[in-house]
Amino acid sequence: MSQTSPASKNITSVSQETRVFEPNGEFSTAAHISSLTQYRRLYNESIRDPEKFWAKQAEQELIWFKPWKKVLQWKVPDAKWFVGGKLNVSHNCLDRHLSTPLANKAAIIWEGEPASPGKPGEERVLTFKQLHREVCLFANVLKRNGARKGDRVLIYLPMVPEAAVAMLACARIGAVHSVVFGGFSAQSVADRIADCGAKLVITADGGFRRGATIQLKKNVDDALVLKDASGKRLAESIERVIVLRRASNDIHIEEGRDVWWHRELEYVDANCPAAHMDSEDPLFILYTSGSTGKPKGIFHTTAGFLLGAKLTSRLVFDLKPDDLYWCTADVGWVTGHSYVVYGPLANGATSLMYEGAPNFPEPDRFWRIVEKYGVTILYTAPTAIRAFMKWGVEWPKKHNLTSLRLLGTVGEPINPEAWMWYHEVIGGGRCPIVDTWWQTETGVIMITPLPGATPTKPGSATLPFFGVVPEVVDDQGKPVPTNSGGKLVIRKPWPSMLRGVWGDPQRFREVYWSEIKGSYFTGDGCRRDKDGYFWIVGRIDDVLNVAGHRIGTAEIESALVSNPNVAEAAVVGRPDELKGQALVAFVTLKTGVKAHPQLREELRQHVAKEIGPVAKPDDIRFAESLPKTRSGKIMRRLLKQIAAGDEIKGDTTTLEDFGVLARLTQGEE
Ligand code: WTA
Numbered sequence: 296m297s298q299t300s301p302a303s304k305n306i307t308s309v310s311q312e313t314r315v316f317e318p319n320g321e322f323s324t325a326a327h328i329s330s331l332t333q334y335r336r337l338y339n340e341s342i343r344d345p346e347k348f349w350a351k352q353a354e355q356e357l358i359w360f361k362p363w364k365k366v367l368q369w370k371v372p373d374a375k376w377f378v379g380g381k382l383n384v385s386h387n388c389l390d391r392h393l394s395t396p397l398a399n400k401a402a403i404i405w406e407g408e409p410a411s412p413g414k415p416g417e418e419r420v421l422t423f424k425q426l427h428r429e430v431c432l433f434a435n436v437l438k439r440n441g442a443r444k445g446d447r448v449l450i451y452l453p454m455v456p457e458a459a460v461a462m463l464a465c466a467r468i469g470a471v472h473s474v475v476f477g478g479f480s481a482q483s484v485a486d487r488i489a490d491c492g493a494k495l496v497i498t499a500d501g502g503f504r505r506g507a508t509i510q511l512k513k514n515v516d517d518a519l520v521l522k523d524a525s526g527k528r529l530a531e532s533i534e535r536v537i538v539l540r541r542a543s544n545d546i547h548i549e550e551g552r553d554v555w556w557h558r559e560l561e562y563v564d565a566n567c568p569a570a571h572m573d574s575e576d577p578l579f580i581l582y583t584s585g586s587t588g589k590p591k592g593i594f595h596t597t598a599g600f601l602l603g604a605k606l607t608s609r610l611v612f613d614l615k616p617d618d619l620y621w622c623t624a625d626v627g628w629v630t631g632h633s634y635v636v637y638g639p640l641a642n643g644a645t646s647l648m649y650e651g652a653p654n655f656p657e658p659d660r661f662w663r664i665v666e667k668y669g670v671t672i673l674y675t676a677p678t679a680i681r682a683f684m685k686w687g688v689e690w691p692k693k694h695n696l697t698s699l700r701l702l703g704t705v706g707e708p709i710n711p712e713a714w715m716w717y718h719e720v721i722g723g724g725r726c727p728i729v730d731t732w733w734q735t736e737t738g739v740i741m742i743t744p745l746p747g748a749t750p751t752k753p754g755s756a757t758l759p760f761f762g763v764v765p766e767v768v769d770d771q772g773k774p775v776p777t778n779s780g781g782k783l784v785i786r787k788p789w790p791s792m793l794r795g796v797w798g799d800p801q802r803f804r805e806v807y808w809s810e811i812k813g814s815y816f817t818g819d820g821c822r823r824d825k826d827g828y829f830w831i832v833g834r835i836d837d838v839l840n841v842a843g844h845r846i847g848t849a850e851i852e853s854a855l856v857s858n859p860n861v862a863e864a865a866v867v868g869r870p871d872e873l874k875g876q877a878l879v880a881f882v883t884l885k886t887g888v889k890a891h892p893q894l895r896e897e898l899r900q901h902v903a904k905e906i907g908p909v910a911k912p913d914d915i916r917f918a919e920s921l922p923k924t925r926s927g928k929i930m931r932r933l934l935k936q937i938a939a940g941d942e943i944k945g946d947t948t949t950l951e952d953f954g955v956l957a958r959l960t961q962g963e964e
Pocket of ligand 1: 583628629630704705706707708709730731732733734735736756817818819831832833834840843844845
């Protein structure tokens with residue numbers, strides 16, 4: 296197996312990690328799952344008879360308009376869960392709480408980014424009742440603007456409560472939402488619209504980021520006129536753009552196409568019954584990078600996704616009625632779907648949303664928020680933790696963090712050093728850490744400690760959640776011995792699994808189901824220790840994990856070669872102390888074009904324009920040609936070593952031009 300561990304420099308000590316942290320304090324007595332024995336008993340039940348287990352959960356957890364007839368219909372790779380059942384996700388997140396004491400409990404507490412240094416952030420609180428009203432009103436706005444059951448709606452908003460309102464309103468009427476992260480470009484917006492055939496876009500005039508205004512509406516305007524190679528408008532399916540006023544920046548309003556969110560509200564009432572959706576009706580599409588081509592539209596359906604999001608939220612975060620839960624992810628990523636919006640709200644938990652950056656205006660922004668609201672559960676990414684470590688303990692030390700009782704991480708492997716820092720400095724040594732492994736495709740958390748049951752080891756995501764059957768295998772699909780590296784696969788279907796790649800069943804089969812026959816291939820490398828604990832190494836395909844965000848090298852390469860100066864490009868990751876992986880692009884220029892520092896910046900900006908600032912290479916290295924095998928394949932392994940500054944290891948006799956290698960290692964331009 297190729298070893299392409301992100302942050303391998305940081306986590307080399309992982310294989311020697313021997314510390315174990317037993318569940319303690321309140322968790323070993325009062326957690327929902329409060330012993331390893333209880334976990335093992337339930338896990339075994341969930342594996343022995345998955346249909347029985349999931350039927351019971353679905354009955355207990357969800358409100359159904361009509362019961363299902365069959366729990367699972369499975370023929371690799373197509374799963375149908377709770378066949379024939381009818382329900383509605385927004386009904387399960389909102390209406391169900393209105394006749395309970397939760398009606399006037401805060402559903403969303405929102406903290407805005409400070410408009411300028413020194414100014415406090417704005418605050419908003421929406422109770423379940425208020426959120427329900429907002430969702431019903433906006434669902435009627437969607438209908439008024441032509442959205443119907445099954446239509447796709449693109450959401451391109453900042454982290455404001457309206458992002459959750461828009462998602463829930465789509466779910467209410469059965470429209471399929473696709474949220475696009477505000478850090479993606481006009482081109483990315485246009486590509487996604489073209490792929491899913493969206494009818495509406497919901498956006499804002501602008502969003503705030505570190506004191507600057509992000510021109511969201513301008514990006515949408517640009518996206519709507521972009522054309523493909525044949526001259527066809529990419530976003531021709533769009534009929535309406537609904538614009539939220541957020542930043543009050545100047546924008547263009549196209550009569551007949553664009554409408555203001557607040558004006559539309561004047562025409563609707565708050566009566567909007569929840570549509571009766573089939574268990575298998577699509578709930579959302581979320582685009583994510585793969586190792587080839589454009590991002591894939593991963594889609595999830597109604598019942599299975601909601602059940603997974605609800606159950607994992609409650610058991611992994613041990614949600615209790617008085618918790619104040621904060622997941623710092625943006626709604627543009629899957630974590631924001633499952634663990635800012637759907638999971639917590641379905642449980643009647645209070646979900647905190649923060650609009651801005653962790654270090655604006657100062658590096659104690661998060662800790663200020665924890666103290667101000669008394670956050671009890673904090674779920675964030677290792678990359679953020681490493682940044683906090685770098686900024687220094689004086690920032691968290693300024694604040695009282697004793698309200699915290701549980702910490703979580705997601706998005707990339709966490710190095711033991713960061714784990715210990717999080718545990719000691721933020722958790723005061725008392726809070727368990729749940730290192731949760733999962734993916735856009737899995738919908739919800741798959742491998743994770745349960746805080747009252749699982750002894751944790753820094754750097755390990757530990758054991759599978761109920762109903763999940765992961766295994767580490769070799770290229771033939773055979774389990775590898777204890778402590779050997781291999782490919783992480785999932786052997787059995789699970790309710791919240793992806794149902795496909797939107798509009799491309801072929802790609803769905805190829806990417807996920809053809810690598811290891813009969814199993815779902817995760818794309819991750821992994822090792823399992825003597826206690827059966829999973830240690831995720833990172834991606835083993837050409838997908839990079841930069842600051843917890845998935846980015847395909849192929850996408851960046853195709854963006855680079857679309858620049859008229861570029862002949863060829865290869866992008867690889869190199870270990871980065873903060874971001875896990877940093878992006879290094881090797882670029883050959885067209886004949887006659889001279890390499891110079893401004894061109895480097897121009898190419899970085901070009902990638903930002905094509906994909907978004909998230910994909911900007913950290914480093915661009917010009918080369919006369921790229922090292923290739925005789926069959927013409929770029930030798931990525933070699934480029935990775937060069938990028939990491941390692942000595943060249945392994946067999947290079949297949950190199951076509953040894954001179955190329957020599958020049959690359961010398962960093963010659
Ligand atoms: C990585 C984010 C190690 C992994 C929810 C996976 C992790 C990819 C962990 C999915 C973890 C996520 N430990 N690696 N706890 N969590 N990953 O789709 O490589 O944005 O395949 O979903 O992130 O990224 P995605």
